[in-house]
Ligand SMILES: Nc1nc2c(ncn2[C@@H]2O[C@H](COP(=O)(O)OP(=O)(O)OP(=O)(O)O)[C@@H](O)[C@H]2O)c(=O)[nH]1
């Protein structure tokens with residue numbers, strides 16, 4: 001799972017990246033971005049570990065990527081270069097500046113207006129996608145009359161790409177379109193930025209976290225918006241655990257930024273967790289899947305061999321597994337269900353895959 005952090009210059013992207021990942025971030029020279037991997041904390045892992053004495057505990061992981069500021073002032077080439085490192089992201093996190101701070105470089109538009117900033121960034125994504133789609137349409141139009149084995153498919157794709165082009169030309173993101181599963185699949189390789197789910201972070205000064213104008217701004221931006229003071233969160237993240245809790249409570253900032261951001265990512269992207277290895281001395285492991293994913297897809301998260309040789313999945317729900325105490329006991333109480341490839345995995349499921357290689 002990969003989340004790209006983007007936003008206007010000086011909105012606090014690198015500061016938030018530091019708060020989430022504990023790394024200083026920033027980049028210079030030839031580098032276009034910095035990336036760090038963050039474990040997804042999950043209380044259920046601790047509860048499961050208490051029942052099975054695991055050899056090792058592995059959390060689900062999320063990669064965060066911090067890129068340079070994006071804005072309408074940049075050249076097209078520069079904007080494309082900024083966006084390249086996050087084209088393959090599963091979701092985007094937009095950092096929107098709502099802090100006023102004399103010692104920071106000023107907001108590039110000279111005032112604070114989250115809605116205006118959201119529109120500017122969305123337009124940048126739409127223009128970047130239009131570049132990709134226009135080039136693809138031109139290429140398809142050239143090859144469409146040649147009798148190739150993929151001529152029929154090319155024709156279908158051209159119709160779709162033209163439809164997308166129209167939407168983008170109206171300034172609308174691809175995410176506003178209703179696409180079928182097949183169309184979605186066809187488009188995947190083009191990694192269109194405006195099709196990606198978006199989490200919005202309003203970055204405020206620490207004494208404005210609860211201010212009415214902050215809440216009003218968040219409401220205006222709609223669901224999938226969270227409020228964070230990146231600078232103070234970064235300072236908190238740098239403390240040791242004991243100091244951290246005290247300090248966070250004093251400031252009323254709630255859960256650490258990393259938790260809240262990851263939770264928002266799970267909500268907006270529709271992510272779910274399943275577990276493997278809940279017998280003694282196994283590797284207890286949390287994995288991320290999307291809502292609606294099948295047992296077969298889940299198998300592929302672990303290893304392509306398990307997916308290829310899939311026979312069945314033995315599934316116990318988290319609640320049943322905890323109630324039974326051990327996997328053996330859960331089985332004895334008929335809590336373990338045998339499921340096939342197409343079975344939809346539920347959040348918290350504990351799975352043992354049976355497969356043949
Ligand atoms: N008061 C306050 N200042 C902040 C906050 N977040 C960032 N800043 C300041 O804003 C300035 C820019 O922060 P960065 O994190 O470098 O912003 P950025 O979006 O990465 O900037 P570019 O990468 O240059 O586009 C720095 O001086 C930060 O200290 C915040 O929550 N509160």
Ligand SMILES: [Mg+2]
Nearest residue numbers: 013014067068
């Ligand atoms: Mg930065």
